[in-house]
Amino acid sequence: MKPIVTWGFALFGGLLFAACTPAVDLSGTWDFCLDAEGTVAPDAVFDDSIVLPGTTDLAALGVSRR
Numbered sequence: 001m002k003p004i005v006t007w008g009f010a011l012f013g014g015l016l017f018a019a020c021t022p023a024v025d026l027s028g029t030w031d032f033c034l035d036a037e038g039t040v041a042p043d044a045v046f047d048d049s050i051v052l053p054g055t056t057d058l059a060a061l062g063v064s065r066r
Helices: 003-020
Strands: 028-032 048-052
Antiparallel strands (some): 028 048
């Protein structure tokens, strides 16, 4: 097969898969914990919450990197 035909099949397959995948609604209130050091403890306490859609910046949560 020629490369263009192969890419065409790959693109079509990807589009078909994306069209058949149902959207997942993540809106609502989510509990979380910030992990500035990048280490997640097994007994981590999810003591903060955020409402989605939204960001930690909009919720004034997170660690300032400035």
